Amino acid sequence: MKFKRRLNLSYAQLSAIGFLSIIVIGAILLSLPVSSNSGIGTPFIDAFFTATSATCVTGLVVYDTYNHFSTFGQLVILTLIQIGGLGFMMVGTMFMLVLRKKIGIKERSLLKDSFSIHYIGGVVRLAQHIIIGTFLLEGIGALVLSIKFSFEMNLTSAIFNGIFHSVSAFCNAGFDLMGRYGEFTSLTRYVSDTVVNVVIMSLIVLGGIGYIVWEDVYNNKLNFKKYKLHSKIVLTTTFFLIVISAITFYFFEKQNLMTDFGFKENVLASLFQAITPRTAGFNTIDTAFLSEGSKLLTIILMIIGGSPGSTAGGIKTTTFVVGVLTVLSSIRRSNDLDIFHRRLEDSILIRAFSLMTIYLLGAMLAILIISFVQPELKLGDIAFEVYSAIGTVGMSTGITKKLNIASKIIIILLMYCGRVGSLSVLLAVTKNKKNVLLKNPEEKIIIG
Numbered sequence: 001m002k003f004k005r006r007l008n009l010s011y012a013q014l015s016a017i018g019f020l021s022i023i024v025i026g027a028i029l030l031s032l033p034v035s036s037n038s039g040i041g042t043p044f045i046d047a048f049f050t051a052t053s054a055t056c057v058t059g060l061v062v063y064d065t066y067n068h069f070s071t072f073g074q075l076v077i078l079t080l081i082q083i084g085g086l087g088f089m090m091v092g093t094m095f096m097l098v099l100r101k102k103i104g105i106k107e108r109s110l111l112k113d114s115f116s117i118h119y120i121g122g123v124v125r126l127a128q129h130i131i132i133g134t135f136l137l138e139g140i141g142a143l144v145l146s147i148k149f150s151f152e153m154n155l156t157s158a159i160f161n162g163i164f165h166s167v168s169a170f171c172n173a174g175f176d177l178m179g180r181y182g183e184f185t186s187l188t189r190y191v192s193d194t195v196v197n198v199v200i201m202s203l204i205v206l207g208g209i210g211y212i213v214w215e216d217v218y219n220n221k222l223n224f225k226k227y228k229l230h231s232k233i234v235l236t237t238t239f240f241l242i243v244i245s246a247i248t249f250y251f252f253e254k255q256n257l258m259t260d261f262g263f264k265e266n267v268l269a270s271l272f273q274a275i276t277p278r279t280a281g282f283n284t285i286d287t288a289f290l291s292e293g294s295k296l297l298t299i300i301l302m303i304i305g306g307s308p309g310s311t312a313g314g315i316k317t318t319t320f321v322v323g324v325l326t327v328l329s330s331i332r333r334s335n336d337l338d339i340f341h342r343r344l345e346d347s348i349l350i351r352a353f354s355l356m357t358i359y360l361l362g363a364m365l366a367i368l369i370i371s372f373v374q375p376e377l378k379l380g381d382i383a384f385e386v387y388s389a390i391g392t393v394g395m396s397t398g399i400t401k402k403l404n405i406a407s408k409i410i411i412i413l414l415m416y417c418g419r420v421g422s423l424s425v426l427l428a429v430t431k432n433k434k435n436v437l438l439k440n441p442e443e444k445i446i447i448g
Contacts, residue, residue, distance in 0.1 A: 012421075015420055015421075016420050019055060019056070019084075019416065019419060019420050020416070022055050022080065022083055022084070023048070023051045023052050023055045023056075023080075023416070024048075024051075026050075026051030026054065026055060026076060026077075026079075026080045027044065027047045027048040027050075027051040027052075028047075029051075029073075029076045030042055030047035030050055030051055030069070030073055030076055030077070031043070031044050031047035031048075034070065034072050034073075035047075035069055035070055035072055035073030035076060036068060036069060036070055036073060037067065037068060037069065037070050038068075042063075042068070045405055045408055045409075046062050046063065046408075048412065049062055049408050049411070049412055050062065050063070050077065051080060052412045052415050052416055053175075053394070053415055054077045054080035054081050054084060054173065054175065055080045055081075055083065055084040055419070056084055056313075056392050056415040056416055056418060056419035056420075057081060057084045057085050057171045057172050057173040057174075057279075057311055057313075057392055057419065058173070058174065058281065058313075058388075058389060058392040058393065058394045058415045058418070058419070059168075059173050059174025059175055059280075059281030059282075059393070059394020059395075060281075060385075060388060060389060060394050060396055060400050060411065060415070061175070061184075061394075061400060061401075062400055062401050062403070062408070063401075064179035064183040064184055065077065065175055065176065065177055065179060066176075066177040066178065066179030066180050067179040067180075067183055071160075074160075074164065074177065077175060078163070078164055078167060078168075081167055081168055081171050081173040081175060082167055082171065084171065084173070084419065085134075085167070085170065085171025085172070085173065085207070085311040086130075086131075086134060086171075086311075090127060090130065090131065093124075093127045093131075094127075094131050103124055105120075108120050108123050108124065126211070126215055129211075129214070129215060129218065130211045130214070133211075133214055134170070137170055137203065137206055137207075138163075138166045138167050138170050138203075139166075141162075141165075141166035141169065141170065141199050141202075141203045142159075142162040142163040142165075142166035142167075143162065144162075144195065144199050145161070145162035145165055145166055145196070145199055146158050146159045146161070146162030146163070147162075148162075148193075148195050148196060148199075149161045149162055153180075160177075161177055164176075164177055165177070165200070166199075166203060168282075169199075169200045169203035169204050169207070169280065169282070170203040170204075170206065170207040170311065171207060171311045172204060172207050172208055172278075172279045172280045172281070172306065172310075172311045172312045172313075172392070173280075173281065173311075173394070174186075174276075174280055174281015174282050174393070174394030174395070175281075175394075176282065184398070186282050186283045186284070187200065187282050187283065187284050188283065188284055188285065188286060190284060191261075191265060191268065191269055191272075191284040191285060192261075192262075192264060192265045192268065193268075194264070194268065197268045197271075197272055197284065200272075200280075200282060201271060201272055201275050204275050204276065204278070204280040204282075205238065205242075205275060207306075207310060207311040207312065208238075208278055208279060208280075208305075208306030208307060208310050208311065208312035209234055209235065209238055209306070209307050209310060210234060210306070210307040210308055210309040210310035211309050211310065212228070212230060212231065212308075212309050213230070213231045213234050213235065213307065216228050216230075216231040217231070229339070229340055229342050230308075230318065232340050233317065233318055233321050233339065233340070234307045234317055234318065237317040237318075237320065237321055238307070238317060241274070241278070241301070241304065241317070242271070242274050242275055243274075245273075245274035245277075245297065245301060246270040246271045246273070246274035247270070248274075248297055249269075249270045249273045249274055249294055249297065250266060250270040252290075252291050252293040252294040252297065253269075253270075253273075253285070253290070253291060253294055254266070256289070256290070256291045256294075257269075257285045257286065257289060257290065257291075258270075258285075268284070269284055269285055272284045273285065273294070273298075274301070276393075276395065277298045277301035277302050277393060277395060278301055278302075278304065278305055278306050278312060278314070278393075279302070279305050279306050279311075279312040279313045279314055279391055279392050279393045279394075280393070280394070281388075281393050281394025281395055282394075283395060287395050287396065287397055287398075288397045288398045292380075295380065295384060295397075298384070298395065299383065299384060299387045302314060302387045302388055302391040302393045302395070303315060303359070303360075303387060303391060304316075304317060304320045305317070305391050305392075305393075312392070313390075313391045313392030313393065313418045313419060314391045314392075314393075314418075315355055315356055315359050316355075318352075319352045319355050319356060321339070322337065322344065322348060322349060322352035323352060323353070323356060325337045325338075325339060325344070326349060326352075326353075337349065359390065362390060362414070362417065363383075363386050363387055363390050363414070366386045366389075366390070366410050366411075366413075366414055367379070367382055367383050367386050369406075369410055370382050370385075370386065370403075370406075370407045370410055373404065373406045373407060374402075374403070374404060374407055377399055377402070380397075381397045381398075381399045382399070384396070384397050385397070385399055385400065385403075385411065386411070386414060389411045389414035389415045389418065390414040390415070390417060390418040391418055392415060392418040392419050
């Protein structure tokens with residue numbers, strides 16, 4: 001933080017540098033012979049890919065985590081997931097609180113930016129609540145999963161698996177250690193297991209709604225009317241996306257992957273498939289064999305993602321809502337964006353459409369490049385992989401391990417931009433422009 005003061009870095013620049021530094025350190029550790037089960041060093045590009053995926057809480061992998069990486073390597077991945085989920089600013093604040101170091105105005109300002117909030121008062125208290133809440137929820141999830149896993153593996157493995165999958169789910173990372181039952185199978189063996197499904201889905205949703213919503217619910221309990229507008233939008237949008245998507249997935253897959261499922265399996269699989277594309281990355285049914293409609297719906301959910309100030313990626317639920325409200329306002333020929341009896345500020349529209357434009361253009365450019373360097377891959381699979389990467393989701397149709405070096409580099413960049421934020425990355429490499437008093441003359445153009 002003193003480093004930031006000396007170089008006068010913005011939060012966007014500090015965030016970009018911080019995440020990159022963590023990724024590089026993680027890649028070096030994962031490339032060491034001690035990190036692999038074979039005792040042979042992992043190629044650096046693959047170690048870098050894995051470290052990026054873990055730090056950016058994505059879940060795309062070129063190796064099966066259980067079969068390729070040793071316990072040490074798995075611990076490195078788990079640490080990267082936790083740091084990436086909390087954010088390096090939160091990790092730094094946690095150590096400062098433990099060491100009882102003074103948190104100054106500049107540090108509080110950085111925390112404010114990391115939470116995507118507009119006020120600095122109470123930001124340290126919010127950080128404390130986030131840290132406590134994170135470890136409490138992950139601890140509860142780890143305990144339940146450890147008990148569940150203890151019936152099928154020894155106690156030490158059950159505890160480690162419980163912790164690993166709880167952290168991975170809460171941080172929306174999607175890494176798993178189920179390779180012991182078959183490589184790249186994720187949680188498919190638990191498609192009918194109520195406990196595993198409910199715990200993983202709950203952790204994914206709680207990690208994806210955002211820390212600000214937590215604080216709002218903590219302060220106002222279940223009194224929805226007292227919630228901030230942000231919390232109302234996030235909770236309402238999240239609820240309807242899950243319900244509508246689950247119903248849609250059921251109808252798409254009832255004659256496909258869910259043909260032989262009973263009522264419970266249908267409900268669990270539909271809900272899980274509706275929740276996991278919102279940047280979690282786990283799967284309980286084989287993603288490669290989804291119907292074309294389900295794949296398209298999954299891509300749409302990956303684009304929307306989770307909510308601001310959370311462990312999730314995507315354009316975020318609030319940006320999606322602003323886009324929908326803009327369309328509705330245009331249809332009604334209204335200049336205001338109104339929701340829950342409140343009007344959104346005009347500047348939010350520019351930011352929302354800037355995020356969506358950068359996100360979609362970046363994804364389309366990546367699809368074009370990968371299609372050029374690997375023409376043998378199907379366009380649909382490439383698009384799925386690209387949106388999974390930039391949305392920090394981690395779901396795949398199985399082409400990750402088929403990517404060449406050029407494609408891997410593109411996916412690495414997408415995962416990095418998806419976690420740090422595409423707009424933040426651009427802000428990190430551009431200079432601040434001073435406001436000018438003299439403006440160019442205005443002229444109208446035709447739209448639509």
